[in-house]
Amino acid sequence: MAASAPVLLRVLSAAYGAAERAGEIIRRIMSEGDLGIVEKNGALDLQTKADRLVQQSIVGYLARHFPALKVIGEEEVEAGGSPELLEGSLSDEILQQTCPEELSKAQENELIVWLDPLDGTKEYTEGLLDHVTVLIGLAYQGKAVAGVINQPFYNYKAGKGAQLGRTVWGVLGIGGFGFHPAAIPGGKCIVVTTRSHSNKLVNDCVDAMMPDKVVRVGGAGNKVLQLIEGQASAYVFASPGTKKWDTCAPEAILHAFGGQLTDMHGNKLEYHPTVKHQNSAGVLAALNDFDLFLNRVPPNVKAALHP
């Protein structure tokens, strides 16, 4: 590993390789056909063999290379288990970047990794494969500063010969990479929201945005990808359902690309290691016109969701 690069870039570069290998595990488990589904807190909160194995493997890999790094992952799995030896290749593209001065000071023991080994689990179990992502977010001084998103089944509808899967990454002050930026067609207001965790408050808030179209898809990572690729104008989720591992990597990439992700009151999300995991005041994000969407959040939503 290029020992001369700042540790933040070295960790992100390793995370890039690990996320690619994680994507291979997720594809393999799907092709084997036995997902090993268990319910965590009811039928809407599932865990599969892929969630468990990817978390164990990434945690083990990062611990071997960065022993002082603190990793907080979604799944409660044994540290030992039978993780795969994830020796992913490092991203030279990341290692060669010039790190913003503020971030280049970060020490290994000051970085927090927020890990969602498989985002969009419900959709994974239902075969909506391109909703699934692996999210590895890096926080420094309580802020989401860098992230990697692997989308294991990207392109799976493109037919034989198409390259399956992709990895998107970003760092504050450097930018966002690995995706196809695009504008929203015809200046339309397209709201993207949950597919499997709706309720009245979630739907009221979506309606208050006065959308031309509502897109319901799984995964926090997938929804932020839709914002940066011009498929949606705003990600609106008036629910305490997401956790820090859902938002850290997507937020860092969106912010690096010039967008904004906050709670329903417009408060920044915090990522220090002792923070409450739940994003209890919901999630609102947009690449452009963020304030317009924030101003449309209705009073009953604000009253119901407390930070």
Ligand SMILES: Nc1ncnc2c1ncn2[C@@H]1O[C@H](COP(=O)(O)O)[C@@H](OP(=O)(O)O)[C@H]1O
């Ligand atoms: N009511 C709820 N209970 C548990 N998890 C929830 C939830 N609402 C959202 N989430 C989690 O937030 C992420 C995005 O949700 P959604 O796809 O509905 O937009 C998913 O992450 P995971 O798939 O990693 O668990 C999902 O499980």
Ligand SMILES: [Mg+2]
């Ligand atoms: Mg989950």
Ligand SMILES: [Mg+2]
């Ligand atoms: Mg998730």
Ligand SMILES: [Mg+2]
């Ligand atoms: Mg998950």
